Amino acid sequence: MHQGVFRVNETRKVLSRAMKQYRSFVILAIILIIASVIAPSFLSFNNITNVIRQISISATLACGMTFVILTGGIDLSVGGILGLSGALSASVLIKTNSVTLAVLVGLGFGLFCGIVNGLFISYGDLPPFIVTLATMSLFMGCLLLFTSGAPITIGNDAFKFIGKGEIFGIGVPIIILIVVYLIAFFILSNTPFGRSVYSIGGNEEATRLSGINVKINKVYVFAISGLLAGLGGVILTARLGSAQPTAGQGYELDAIAAVILGGTSLSGGQGFVLPTVVGALILGILTNVLTLLNVNPYVSNILKGAVILLAVIIDRRFKTISAKAE
């Protein structure tokens, strides 16, 4: 008798834990079903890969953003880093014609910007929101100054392959996305650094008292976010065949929205990296379906906002139900 009750409780716990981790998948499934019913051209192999290719850049940024938000921080500067890294990468490519060097400069500069953010936040003891708001404006300004407001066009096909090429029929940005998420998943679940990320977000003071170097770990987190923004810049430049003076504007909001739709708590400590890509997918599918249906562009923004709100409400409901079960 007792054992029976115990078993029921145990199954419930497992279920609720699964629900907690995968509730964004449930929302995705609902949206997928609705999308394929109302837009017949939605469910084709071509269109699905099209959507994933389109979200690959914002999902890459969102991956770095997950690390930052897990520690309880925020990074508003990723769009600026993306634009500036892409432009530097493009100009290095034009000067040297070396794809490797161009990619390295793009990634390296992103990493550098991230470290700068992290140093201000950790060792300057400043709130991430304000530091990255300032650097966002700073990077965007530098981008305009650097490009003089005009796009930098590139002609190198090997470089463009990063954004447009396919390997076994799968777009290169999609492959990069998968690799990035696998690495991020491994880091978060299997390394001491990953555990400290959660622990900092859960309780920073306690983490410090337990002997973990909180400051340096926070720098790492922003460095990851910067590096991935640099990567996003390289991919976007390759995809468009040019670096745009306005590139990256609004990307930070897409990335944050994806992380939140993925169920990661804005106050830190709770969340997983794989649902973030699901969050990005939900956003991508929304845009895609609204265009497929040729919805009036005025209305589509309203619908997008409404669906995000609805998804967050459903998500909250799941959370309360699973909390009760535990």
Place this chain on the structure above:
Amino acid sequence: MKKTKRIMALALGMMLTTATFAGCAKTGTPAPTTTTAPTTSAVTTPAPTTTGNKQIKIGLSMNTLNNPFFVDVKSGVEKAAKENNAILTITDAQNSAATQVSDIENLIAQKPDVIIIDPADSDAITAAVESCNKANIPVITMDRESNGGIVAAHIGYDAIKSGNLAGDYVAQQLKSKTDAKVVEIQGIMGTNVAQNRSKGFNEAMARNNLKIIAKQAADFDRAKAMSVMENILQANPKIDAVYAANDEMALGALEAIKASGRLKDIVLIGCDAIDPSLEKIRAGELNATIAEPPFFLGKKGVETALSVLKGEKVEKTVYLQSTLVTKANVDTIKTKE
């Protein structure tokens, strides 16, 4: 102790933010740009609207300088100012109507002879135009009009006509096709230019009995237009023509169309005639664009301003000629000097 630290941090952060924003406002404007500067000490107070051999001071308020179109407008103004030995001060409102109003107040404080405005918003600029009227400084608007205040002259391209021109070209190209399907990619749908280009294009479509099967906004942005076009291509197996309301978007759409392998089935037309799109026309990838060279807009703005200062009679509204550019005339088109 901790609280003080926090407040300090916040204050520091705020300072940093304001500092960067302030730094940003100057982007592309290396301080007040003095085109020709022999002796321009602040001591000489210029009497407004008198012309003699004295150098004329022009204030230019741009709505943005992060878009090649407006950068070219600025170049046109700079060229004409230099030719006429005028002193030029430029501000960049970064697409913000509020910033632009304070920019213009700052310009008024420097007492220029004339102020040329490229408004970010036709309604919001009214307040700034009225301030200029009050200070007795004549105002010239370019590109977008002001919906209030007294403006000495407006120089612009006729956006409705531009849309018409694009629509008629598409109609002519699709003459032999039955049941032709057309796609329209729109700009930022809160701006006059986007509204009017769209209006003109739709008029031409209706006149020629052509059907627009998809109409989506991509905010004059290349990356957005590429994604929008990719989605439209997925939804519509048959597309005969695409009109993008500016060249940046046309180039984005072109990338998407090329990737789908449907380049030869689709007539693609943009607008603005920026250099990269002229190259694509030469290469036979983009079919056409509408030339509304921004450089001449800026140049004409200064020339009109000088006429106003000399007391000559000027037209209230000056429309510059928009021209259709195709492979046939691409090499004869002049977009700059």
